[in-house]
Amino acid sequence: MHRFANPARFVKLARPATGWLLVIGLALAAAGIIGGLTLTPPDYLQGETVRILYIHVPAAWLGMAGWAGIAAASISQLVWRHPLAAVAGRATAPAGATFAALCLATGSIWGRPAWGTWWEWDGRLTSMLILLFLYLGYIALDAAERERGGEGRLAALFGLVGAINLPIIHYSVLWWRTLHQGQSITLTGSSIAPSLLWPLPLTMLGFTAVFVAVVLMRMRADLARTKLEARLRRAAAE
Amino acid sequence: MNPWPFVIAAYALTLLATAALVLLSWRSMRITEAAAEQLRK
Numbered sequence: 001m002h003r004f005a006n007p008a009r010f011v012k013l014a015r016p017a018t019g020w021l022l023v024i025g026l027a028l029a030a031a032g033i034i035g036g037l038t039l040t041p042p043d044y045l046q047g048e049t050v051r052i053l054y055i056h057v058p059a060a061w062l063g064m065a066g067w068a069g070i071a072a073a074s075i076s077q078l079v080w081r082h083p084l085a086a087v088a089g090r091a092t093a094p095a096g097a098t099f100a101a102l103c104l105a106t107g108s109i110w111g112r113p114a115w116g117t118w119w120e121w122d123g124r125l126t127s128m129l130i131l132l133f134l135y136l137g138y139i140a141l142d143a144a145e146r147e148r149g150g151e152g153r154l155a156a157l158f159g160l161v162g163a164i165n166l167p168i169i170h171y172s173v174l175w176w177r178t179l180h181q182g183q184s185i186t187l188t189g190s191s192i193a194p195s196l197l198w199p200l201p202l203t204m205l206g207f208t209a210v211f212v213a214v215v216l217m218r219m220r221a222d223l224a225r226t227k228l229e230a231r232l233r234r235a236a237a238e
Numbered sequence: 239m240n241p242w243p244f245v246i247a248a249y250a251l252t253l254l255a256t257a258a259l260v261l262l263s264w265r266s267m268r269i270t271e272a273a274a275e276q277l278r279k
Binding site for chain 2: 048105207225231235
């Protein structure tokens with residue numbers, strides 16, 4: 001990790017990676033979406049609405065993975081004072097918030113025909129909504145701290161404490177048996193028929209690659225902004 | 239209940255939000271990197 005502590009070295013690696021990740025991610029996501037919309041059969045119980053699964057599951061995964069990334073960056077910032085950790089956390093938050101919001105929205109759209117309701121105060125839905133609020137809180141806290149010239153340590157602490165919500169989201173369907181179905185995919189296998197399942201890894205990988213590309217773009221923008229401000233200060237002093 | 243309006247709405251929302259996220263991040267990166275580079279010259 002500390003090999004990439006130098007921002008110049010990071011940008012040198014991130015520059016080609018951004019474009020490649022974006023192109024590969026968009027291609028995989030497009031293949032998964034086309035496959036999921038046109039090639040898979042309707043589910044025997046859910047019918048055509050099952051197709052929402054191919055975008056809802058990646059959105060849920062990225063909403064949670066985004067906060068796991070923020071928690072890892074927070075540890076790196078608080079323990080090792082890694083110079084890119086705060087930049088990484090700040091860059092991840094808007095992307096994570098977008099996918100957490102998409103998870104809630106697509107889940108709600110799926111819920112109307114499948115459950116007969118747009119929303120239910122169920123353990124999984126409520127903990128996911130809390131994750132979205134945590135993202136918004138993190139973004140606001142980081143912006144306020146930056147405005148006061150802080151290093152983002154308070155936001156890092158918030159990022160670490162907020163990670164408590166991740167196991168709650170994951171195990172919510174086991175702890176509270178309410179409307180949201182249990183886990184369909186585990187480390188040992190899946191209860192979804194292979195004829196319905198195959199586009200899911202494509203959209204999962206595709207959206208993940210796009211997510212990483214977005215984080216790299218935002219990190220590069222943040223580093224360039226710091227450089228720009230330093231050069232403006234130097235120019236004003238001369 | 240016809241399920242297709244729900245499927246289309248979910249996909250349209252996801253694609254629009256993802257496209258907006260990518261385009262805004264790309265634009266912000268290009269503008270700041272270009273400005274920083276221009277000031278170096």
